[in-house]
Amino acid sequence: MIDNPELVAVVSHAAGGPGSTYDPADSQATASWHRLVAAELALIGVPEDIGGAGGDIDDLLAVASAIGYCGASFPLLETQVGTWLAAELGEPVDSRITTVLLPVESYWIGRWVDQAGRVFAITEFDDGRCQVTTVAAGAGKTVSDQCGEPVTVTTTLEETTSWRPVSRAAVDHVRHTLARGYLAQCYGALAAAVTLTLRYASTREQFGRSIDRFQRVQDLLCACVGETLVVEALLVGTDGGGAPSRPGLAHAAAAARSAVGAAFHAVHQVHGAIGFTTEYPLHHYSLRAIAWCDAAVLLLESHGSQA
Amino acid sequence: MSGAFRRLLDAVDTIPAEVAALGEQARRFVDQQLSRGAFTPGCDSWHVGFDPRFSRALAERGWIGMTFPTRYGGGGRSAVARLAIVEQLIAAGTPLAAHWVGDRQVGASLLRHGTEAQRARLLPEIAAGRSFFALGMSEPDAGSDLASVRTKAARDGRHWRLTGTKVWSSHAHRCDYIVVLGRTEPRAESKHVGLTQFIVPCHAPGVTTRPIRQIGGVEHFNEVHFDGVRLTDDDVLGTVGAGWTQVTAELAYERSGPERFMSTYVLLSAADEAARRAGDEPARRAVATLFGRISALRILAYTVASQIDRGEVPMTLASIVKDMGTTLEWSSVHACSELAGRADIDSSLATLYRQAVALSPSFTLRGGTNEVLRTVIARGLSGD
Numbered sequence: 001m002i003d004n005p006e007l008v009a010v011v012s013h014a015a016g017g018p019g020s021t022y023d024p025a026d027s028q029a030t031a032s033w034h035r036l037v038a039a040e041l042a043l044i045g046v047p048e049d050i051g052g053a054g055g056d057i058d059d060l061l062a063v064a065s066a067i068g069y070c071g072a073s074f075p076l077l078e079t080q081v082g083t084w085l086a087a088e089l090g091e092p093v094d095s096r097i098t099t100v101l102l103p104v105e106s107y108w109i110g111r112w113v114d115q116a117g118r119v120f121a122i123t124e125f126d127d128g129r130c131q132v133t134t135v136a137a138g139a140g141k142t143v144s145d146q147c148g149e150p151v152t153v154t155t156t157l158e159e160t161t162s163w164r165p166v167s168r169a170a171v172d173h174v175r176h177t178l179a180r181g182y183l184a185q186c187y188g189a190l191a192a193a194v195t196l197t198l199r200y201a202s203t204r205e206q207f208g209r210s211i212d213r214f215q216r217v218q219d220l221l222c223a224c225v226g227e228t229l230v231v232e233a234l235l236v237g238t239d240g241g242g243a244p245s246r247p248g249l250a251h252a253a254a255a256a257r258s259a260v261g262a263a264f265h266a267v268h269q270v271h272g273a274i275g276f277t278t279e280y281p282l283h284h285y286s287l288r289a290i291a292w293c294d295a296a297v298l299l300l301e302s303h304g305s306q307a
Numbered sequence: 308m309s310g311a312f313r314r315l316l317d318a319v320d321t322i323p324a325e326v327a328a329l330g331e332q333a334r335r336f337v338d339q340q341l342s343r344g345a346f347t348p349g350c351d352s353w354h355v356g357f358d359p360r361f362s363r364a365l366a367e368r369g370w371i372g373m374t375f376p377t378r379y380g381g382g383g384r385s386a387v388a389r390l391a392i393v394e395q396l397i398a399a400g401t402p403l404a405a406h407w408v409g410d411r412q413v414g415a416s417l418l419r420h421g422t423e424a425q426r427a428r429l430l431p432e433i434a435a436g437r438s439f440f441a442l443g444m445s446e447p448d449a450g451s452d453l454a455s456v457r458t459k460a461a462r463d464g465r466h467w468r469l470t471g472t473k474v475w476s477s478h479a480h481r482c483d484y485i486v487v488l489g490r491t492e493p494r495a496e497s498k499h500v501g502l503t504q505f506i507v508p509c510h511a512p513g514v515t516t517r518p519i520r521q522i523g524g525v526e527h528f529n530e531v532h533f534d535g536v537r538l539t540d541d542d543v544l545g546t547v548g549a550g551w552t553q554v555t556a557e558l559a560y561e562r563s564g565p566e567r568f569m570s571t572y573v574l575l576s577a578a579d580e581a582a583r584r585a586g587d588e589p590a591r592r593a594v595a596t597l598f599g600r601i602s603a604l605r606i607l608a609y610t611v612a613s614q615i616d617r618g619e620v621p622m623t624l625a626s627i628v629k630d631m632g633t634t635l636e637w638s639s640v641h642a643c644s645e646l647a648g649r650a651d652i653d654s655s656l657a658t659l660y661r662q663a664v665a666l667s668p669s670f671t672l673r674g675g676t677n678e679v680l681r682t683v684i685a686r687g688l689s690g691d
Binding site: 219234253 | 309312315319320321592595596599600602603606624630631678682685688689
């Protein structure tokens, strides 16, 4: 079990309603961020004795799936992981928004870079060495992904400190934790989308009965539920429970993309036109599920190919 | 969140720690058997590979009847432990068909519904790999609508007389017993009432089998005729008239195992190896997607096994695993078609592919069609 109703209630209260998205120019969004920080959620995974909120990967994933279930976009996961890295480097542990630019193929990629108060960038060498620096925001290209979260891609960096060594283990932890965190957010968002879909299908009537009585709609509901279970199982399994004698990560990435795509199709197909509008909340969850799945897959595939 | 949906999500858990060591034992056994040439890896071998010698080798290691109590010759182990061994055997394409039905289904039925005499007589024979079972359920006019079976068992003094025809009875021509679902009371308001299960010796007078050849040339299906076969009360499994309840209770056991999503594992392994050697990244990604999905279904299968070990009956989750797993098996065959087409015609990959194509229509039909499964799932989702 990953999700936690009490935690969902705390996160939901702090983050605001579905679709809440962090924006420093929006007073309500910044108030939500401060509530998340006040609830000590921004420093989960950072040891308590150095100023963090403590907790382990399971706690971090529980928070991630809760924020996904709320359909909200905040730099919570990035700050948790970025601050963990800061602690590893002996840097100050505080609750400013922190994020990490990770190397993927020939560029760096990161989320919430322009909103962050601290940005780390990592470089990996062919001989296994890794280095880290802090960089200024603003370099590269920032676009909004499918759910409106800012993603920065850059081939150049403006370092604000010197490059210094960082352990391979720390870099793997950052990449792996971010990937699993995005997958947990995706899972939470899917669970919310499917909950909405099951409820809609049981109340929406056509031809004199609720649409969940029609076999073809039942097919779609089975797909919704089944694919969400697959994503949950992949999340549980990225801790090493791969297929017999097969590694977990690279395969989890490929399977996640397929499962989330199928679920995305099914939830929208059940809802019909109303689900396709901004007047109905489905898109807050469905688009986030796809966006976070893509973010996880990008990191998992590059990690898996190096395994 | 709907109660039924939440219960499904809440149930999913990590694979138990004991699995790794058991899996390692099974892999070593498989490697030894391969090096001796004891079997040729094949798709769907758990279903089509009937090899009593291989079954007895497994029995000698205590790997048949693992979940039976030790006083009946079993291992006294959990469903999780059985799964840890079986998934390795299926992944390697080993021949398990001879003992499969007895081990997976009939043993559990005997433990739930059988008399002490039946358990004492039959369970040790199953666990020793000496007694093999077939199933007599479907009929020419009763497939998905199984409760409409017409095979009848009528009282004849102190005996029963069984008359009717069953189809799709795998390996009945080589088994010792066939477990038959028949009508013992006239069809009443509910067709589910008045059905009874019988344990019928396959060589009893009045039992005749006719092989039914599948596409691809395999013959393990049979049409089995019962012409006034004389049975006693000792041949009744469970309660007269309660056959339907007994049969449906077995379904969670037989729906969620690795045989429902790993029948084509040897094909995928061969395809992965071929794609790797050819440096074919798109093909490797396609196969990786399927392996990843198998990983997920594996976790769900262990979740079901753990629930069974706790005495629960996870019908909805088991049906989901079977629906998704068999669909994966079907699509895995076609995902390998291009790679197989480029391979040498007598290569392992090409041979396994041809074998799998001929087997693939059965994946989503057997043990309950996927269409029926989705009705079961939908019903389970609406239960709050």
